[in-house]
Amino acid sequence: MIEELKTFIAVVDKKSFTKAANFINISQPSVSSHIAILEKYFNTRLIERSNKQRNILITQTGKILYERAKQLLGFLEETKEELSSYHNSISGTLKLGSSMTIGEFLLPSILGDFIKEFPKTKLEVTIENTKHIYDKFKNYDIDIALIEGTVPVHNYVHKNFYKDTMVIVAPNSFCGNNDLKLRDYLSRQTWIHREEGSGTGENLNIFLNNEGISPKNFIVLGSNYAIKEAVKNNLGITFISSLVVNEAVKNREIEIIPTKTEYNRYFSYMVHEKSISRLAALFIKKLQLYSNM
Incomplete structure (x- = not known):
C-alpha cells in the first residue's frame, strides 16, 4: 500500500500519469494499476480522467487521501529515522x-x-x-x-x-569388544579430563558416577582443543560437547562411541x-x- 500511496501523490503533484511514471521511474500501466488498487481499497473514485486521458481531476475524496497519504508517509519516514537513530545511538x-x-x-x-x-x-x-x-x-x-x-x-x-549434547569420543583405533560390557571397556580406558572448575569436567564426573565407571587413569588438559587433539592422538577417550568434536568426527579423525542414552546439558x-x-x-x-x- 505504501508504494501505491507514493504513486498517487506523484500523480496529484505532476497532474499527469505520464509525468508521474517518469518521476517515480515506473511504467504508466503500473501507475494506472496503483490508482485502481487504491480506489478499490477505499471504495471511492480518486481521479476523474478526460476521454483523451490528458487532463486529470482530483475528486474531493482524492484530495482527502492526498493529504492523509502525505501525513502517513511523513510519519513513516520520521519513524524510520527514529529507529535508525536508536540503533546508532546504542553505545x-x-x-x-x-x-x-x-x-x-x-x-x-x-x-x-x-x-x-x-x-x-x-x-x-x-x-x-x-x-x-x-x-x-x-x-x-x-x-x-x-x-x-x-x-x-x-x-x-x-x-x-x-541444550548441548555430550558424547563419548575415542580415537579411530577404538575397537569395541563384544565380550565386554561397554562399562567394563570404558573403565579400562584413560580418560582425558578438563581442569577443576570447568563445566565439561563437572559433566564428565557426573557421567562417570552415574554409569558406575571407574577409569584406570586420567589426563587433565586445560582446553577443549587440547582434549580433542589428545583423543585424536590415541592418548585416551573423553566425554565432551558434540560442538567440540563434530568437525573432527566428520573428518574421521576421531569417532563417537554410541550409547543407549542421550546425554544433554x-x-x-x-x-x-x-x-x-x-x-x-x-x-x-x-x-x-x-x-x-
Whole structure:
C-alpha cells in the first residue's frame, strides 16, 4: 500500500500519469494499476480522467487521501529515522564472561551479529572455565556470564538458553569388544579430563558416577582443543560437547562411541537482577535468537 500511496501523490503533484511514471521511474500501466488498487481499497473514485486521458481531476475524496497519504508517509519516514537513530545511538561497553565451550563455538557468531546491529558498542570478553567466570560475575567484573556448569544462584537472573549434547569420543583405533560390557571397556580406558572448575569436567564426573565407571587413569588438559587433539592422538577417550568434536568426527579423525542414552546439558546466562543495563538487555535478546530450546 505504501508504494501505491507514493504513486498517487506523484500523480496529484505532476497532474499527469505520464509525468508521474517518469518521476517515480515506473511504467504508466503500473501507475494506472496503483490508482485502481487504491480506489478499490477505499471504495471511492480518486481521479476523474478526460476521454483523451490528458487532463486529470482530483475528486474531493482524492484530495482527502492526498493529504492523509502525505501525513502517513511523513510519519513513516520520521519513524524510520527514529529507529535508525536508536540503533546508532546504542553505545557503551559490554563486559561478557563465557565458559570455554560457549566462548569457542557459539559466542563468535553471536557477537558478530550483535556488533553488526550495534556498531558503536565496545566489547570486553573473558573466556575461562565456569568457576572463574562465576567468580568474576559475582564480583561485578562482568555484566553477563555465559556458563555451562552449575553455580550457586543468589540474587541473579539465571536462565538456560541452549541444550548441548555430550558424547563419548575415542580415537579411530577404538575397537569395541563384544565380550565386554561397554562399562567394563570404558573403565579400562584413560580418560582425558578438563581442569577443576570447568563445566565439561563437572559433566564428565557426573557421567562417570552415574554409569558406575571407574577409569584406570586420567589426563587433565586445560582446553577443549587440547582434549580433542589428545583423543585424536590415541592418548585416551573423553566425554565432551558434540560442538567440540563434530568437525573432527566428520573428518574421521576421531569417532563417537554410541550409547543407549542421550546425554544433554544446558548452557545458561546470568545477569545481576537489579543492575541490568540497556546494552545487556539487548545482548540477551540477541542471545535468545540462538536458543535451540
